[in-house]
Amino acid sequence: MRVLLTGGTGMVGRNIKEHPNTANYCVLTPSRKELDLTNREQIRSYLKAKSPEYIIHAAGLVGGIHANIANPSRFLIENLEIGCNLISEAAMIGVKNIINLGSSCMYPRNAPNPLKEEYLLNGLLEPTNEGYAIAKIAAQRLCDYLKVEDNSRNYITLMPCNLFGKYDNYKPERSHLIASIIVKLHNAKINNKKSVEIWGDGTVRREFMNVKDFADAVWIVLPLIKQLPNVINIGTGKDYSILDYYKKASEIIGFKGTFTFNLCKPVGMKQKLLDVKKINDLGWFPKSSLESGIEETYSHYLDLTR
Numbered sequence: 044m045r046v047l048l049t050g051g052t053g054m055v056g057r058n059i060k061e062h063p064n065t066a067n068y069c070v071l072t073p074s075r076k077e078l079d080l081t082n083r084e085q086i087r088s089y090l091k092a093k094s095p096e097y098i099i100h101a102a103g104l105v106g107g108i109h110a111n112i113a114n115p116s117r118f119l120i121e122n123l124e125i126g127c128n129l130i131s132e133a134a135m136i137g138v139k140n141i142i143n144l145g146s147s148c149m150y151p152r153n154a155p156n157p158l159k160e161e162y163l164l165n166g167l168l169e170p171t172n173e174g175y176a177i178a179k180i181a182a183q184r185l186c187d188y189l190k191v192e193d194n195s196r197n198y199i200t201l202m203p204c205n206l207f208g209k210y211d212n213y214k215p216e217r218s219h220l221i222a223s224i225i226v227k228l229h230n231a232k233i234n235n236k237k238s239v240e241i242w243g244d245g246t247v248r249r250e251f252m253n254v255k256d257f258a259d260a261v262w263i264v265l266p267l268i269k270q271l272p273n274v275i276n277i278g279t280g281k282d283y284s285i286l287d288y289y290k291k292a293s294e295i296i297g298f299k300g301t302f303t304f305n306l307c308k309p310v311g312m313k314q315k316l317l318d319v320k321k322i323n324d325l326g327w328f329p330k331s332s333l334e335s336g337i338e339e340t341y342s343h344y345l346d347l348t349r
């Protein structure tokens with residue numbers, strides 16, 4: 044079975060690629076040079092040449108709140124092109140199975156928590172990541188439409204909660220919360236800083252999962268794809284406040300100082316906890332604890348800084 048994995052150089056893609064189940068498949072992971080997803084012709088000739096039975100679509104322009112606010116048009120345009128080009132070309136070539144990756148950012152900002160799959164498109168989006176979310180929603184809906192037009196297509200979207208872990212991005216303009224907490228606390232520790240600034244008042248809640256567990260969910264879902272609903276949330280089912288994450292990471296990193304709160308900075312949605320009943324009903328649960336995930340990620344970060 045040939046599986047095309049897009050985004051194979053990214054955090055999610057690399058973890059999907061390192062999962063032991065890859066041994067059961069022939070996994071193709073073209074670089075962007077080999078397969079630029081903004082280029083339709085390149086996609087068409089790649090798919091014709093390789094004829095994958097499955098596509099796991101884990102490529103996209105991804106960034107934290109800062110990057111999304113600074114460049115919403117780029118997040119909209121690139122993700123729209125990447126998603127729509129790949130999925131529509133795959134349908135035309137006759138690829139029957141696609142696992143498209145969505146994001147919890149696609150849920151309406153005022154939807155009740157935990158967020159159920161059916162809340163998609165039921166309200167206005169969070170303005171700080173609206174461009175990104177609109178593009179991801181378009182790709183999800185395209186999967187639905189193509190499935191309605193031809194019911195032999197098994198096109199589903201997995202909606203991961205926030206992810207962190209091995210191969211996380213630590214560049215300030217690209218990093219997500221846990222990676223940025225690790226960098227801030229580590230630098231504060233080695234520079235003997237007495238305090239670290241938190242954006243907002245620390246009460247906003249987020250659900251974070253080790254990306255290794257998400258990779259596991261992808262490989263569990265793949266052989267079941269024919270019988271699955273169009274959208275499935277993947278998360279831990281548990282969230283923590285931003286301050287909790289800082290405190291847990293401080294214990295692991297060894298930062299002994301205090302925190303200050305910058306109330307002028309944007310914080311995004313108040314809560315984004317996924318309802319994970321559908322994936323749990325399939326018998327899948329995440330394996331790693333938050334603490335062990337932060338420990339592993341910190342150790343990976345230290346390796347990179349050596």
Ligand SMILES: NC(=O)c1ccc[n+]([C@@H]2O[C@H](COP(=O)([O-])OP(=O)(O)OC[C@H]3O[C@@H](n4cnc5c(N)ncnc54)[C@H](OP(=O)(O)O)[C@@H]3O)[C@@H](O)[C@H]2O)c1
Nearest residue numbers: 050052053054055075079080081101102103105146205206
């Ligand atoms: N990280 C999270 O917390 C999270 C949470 C929910 C959903 N997701 C979803 O998971 C997917 C992957 O996220 P990630 O965290 O792994 O991001 P990442 O580390 O930034 O990786 C993005 C990947 O996409 C590739 N890519 C970007 N533009 C491309 C293009 N035009 N053509 C071909 N490849 C392109 C990148 O290739 P290069 O190496 O060449 O740049 C890279 O391999 C995204 O769809 C994202 O929405 C992520």
